[in-house]
Amino acid sequence: MLEALKALRADTSPLTRRHPDHVFLPLAELLGIWEADGIDTALFRTGAESAGRRYATCGLTRMLPFERVLVGCASSRAGVFGGFHHPDQGYRHFQMVAVVTVHGPMKSRIPECPSSALLDLLRAYAHDSLHFGSRRRYVEAAGVPFRTQYGINFRRTGGQSYSAADSWDSRHTRNLGIVMEGACDREARAITRRTAELFGVAQPMDPLGALAFRDMTGALTDEDALGRVDVPEGAGETRYAAALRDYENSVNRRYARFLAEFAPGEETECHDVLISTMISGDVDILGAWLDERHGPGSFTGLFRTPGYFDPA
Template identity: 70%
Template structure:
């Protein structure tokens, strides 16, 4: 089976993704939104936010958003205490299947979300985030009948598994890892989209410690106290785990990306961020590399990110 045929077969069957969550009921995103609307929930903040994202992303070169029916939402669960949202374990966009698996924010033993407006913002953040993953440049090769991704956005990987950039040291506050840079760029955009949707619709943080924390996370308004203070819920393992995952993602991705922008584009963070997103979508580092070279000298991109011993004669071919 060739690479394209193998990928097509994977994309025709997403059961392997939902099978990782046997306690949850998954439905396509349009179905979930329709069910919530039938229950009297105003779903317009999601739709307006998705339209904003499509218009904005077009400016970075994204020609097509992730189809809504390729987003599978875990909208109910038989597991006692199940708690969903952006930081639920083992979810997100899966490039081989070209589908996203997400969960309803909050307690999942319900027909509708505990805090509908927050759940809609959380879905919007996840969708806006995954649209950028979906639209990132990818390249695959056939390796003994198995499709292997050798390029994702502006990161590269040999068939042997060697990555262009290496993982950051544990506990590092900065990053030299392209996976973190790309993830941070995608989430910065997604949270901006969700924040604007909240402002436009007058959505405020819900009551309760975890709901308020999740709202600040979704809208990119976490405080320094949020980043430093662990939150625990003695009566709920899943809520405690969710709060820890939220905090770890903020420290390991968003704070590192913000530090990267401040380090290499002080006063020009917005410009650098936009150039990064355009490069991620096109897969072409030429413009981004030249912009960095103008500020930090020749070969800045490779000097920052390339693993010693990794040789790539033409990154943009």
């Protein structure tokens, strides 16, 4: 099984082949190109160091290596708009690689708005470093590796997930995948917000740039989430804004409501326990925290789907 995992991690081409029009470079190489072109990347580097210090307090001893981040920095396809909400990207646990794209029109390897590109890249890197650092457990199933644990979430080899998916129109969540995704992004946005403040980065003037900035820094309004902010009519920009709103409503707002629902007045403390538990994989820590406030068996009662132990 270990040899099979090594082979998967040695070949990242299946991931980049999904974007045949894009040019991908390792993060360190891309930063070097930008620096050679006169772009100051201190904003990203400082934020990444800040993320490392913060995550170390939660038990994470190693951040996602820059060489395991593949950045789509240009595209031969007209009208492509990149960034955190570009389709079919993110951290891939089998390959231990993050596939991301540079925020903005992907006309060339040099970003149209460097500060926005660096902040968006920081948000993605801080987010995916938590995915990279969350506890994973693999077993062999039908001759191939199968992930049975990721952070605080579990899956049986027959395919049964510990928690059921939320309904598409739900305002709340009882899904562990959404909880962990929301926790990762809450951290990433907080780091991005503090870094933007440290460097004095102002919100862009154009509508989509301003919307994306509020998204990167965790400052989206109700009007933003409802789609009542005008954005340019380009197909790439329109798709990006729609994906941004969908992610806000289906992940970040559901996670915020979960914290408010089960940790009123203690949202920050509950969030910190969640992050530490994801990294350690010791669900008893989170379970004990919830039991103290909501009674015995709270974790199971909140999250476990009735069919989890049913035969596949």
